[in-house]
Amino acid sequence: MARVYYGNQMSLDGYVADREGRFDWAMPGEDVHSAINDDVRGVGTFLLGRRMWEVLRAWDVMDIDGEPEVIGDFAAIWRSADKVVFSRTLDEDELADAPRTRLARRFDVDEVRGLAASADRDLSIGGPELAAQALAAGLVDEVALWTYPVVVGGGTPAFAIGADDAPGRLDLELVETRRYDGGVVGLRYRPRG
Template sequence: MARLVYSTITSLDGYVADESGDFSWAAPDEEVHAFVNDTQRRIGTFLCGRKLYEVMAWWDTVPLEGEPPVMWDYAGIWRDADKVVYSRTLESVPDPRTRIEHDFDADAVRAMKDSSSRDISVGGPDLAGQALASGLVDEVEVFAVPWLIGGGTPAYPRGIRVALDLLEERRFTSGVAYLRYNVKG
């Protein structure tokens, strides 16, 4: 049975993007990127909201010539995984490993967890919030970036209360802190 993991990169005050939608402050350096890659190797399927998918689809076509090995590595991880995009507006996707679902269906995700041999990642705060509210998330991974941005898109939805147990922590030379939690349940 697979575990459902919410993995997010946030400002220290808990935002994934600032008020103008910018998240360039969250770009990982090579040390953090290599670690992110290692955490993502266990993922067989990425569940994404439309906005996150549109950002991540860059990895499907990015020209990597001249880019560092961590970029090549992540592109391979992303391209080799299945993707499910939850969107009511997206009509099609160019990647044959990606399918569109119009609505989040907790029972379908539960069945996916039961039948998958590899873990599943849920990304995007709105979608992750639905998965958390449905009791489907098994782990929360946080990459806390040493920025206070004062507002924007919160990493966690309002009104969600989930007890967590710390499983792992790591500090990086850039000041990024990685925290991995098990959802108590």
């Protein structure tokens, strides 16, 4: 059975993007990037919301010549994994140039549970709304957050708590903390229960 993992970078006040959708304050240094790479190295399938996929799809075509090793490492991880994009608005033809990517119209808990049960590599949840659904369904085995020393005052929360299909409360057990360059703190949790 595969591990189901949700990892994200966030501001100290809990946002993955500010009110304008920017996340330039969360550009990881090499130490954070390396830690993220290590977390997703075993991922065979990325489960992504449309917006998260639109950000990450650049890794399919990015020229990595001359880039730091951590950039090439993540590109290799991304390119070798399957991707499932959950979107009600994306057209199939928008995926035509996206290798190893398929479209799903809705997040089906039973389908994802079956995928995790039969997979020999991990699944990574990408995007706060999708993560909220997976957390509410009890699918997530581990949550990893890289908290940046910045307060953005609003935007996209790291957890879509309060959405119709999101958990109202989720108790987590802290299993690891780590300090990174620039005051970034890594936090790793497992759901209780």
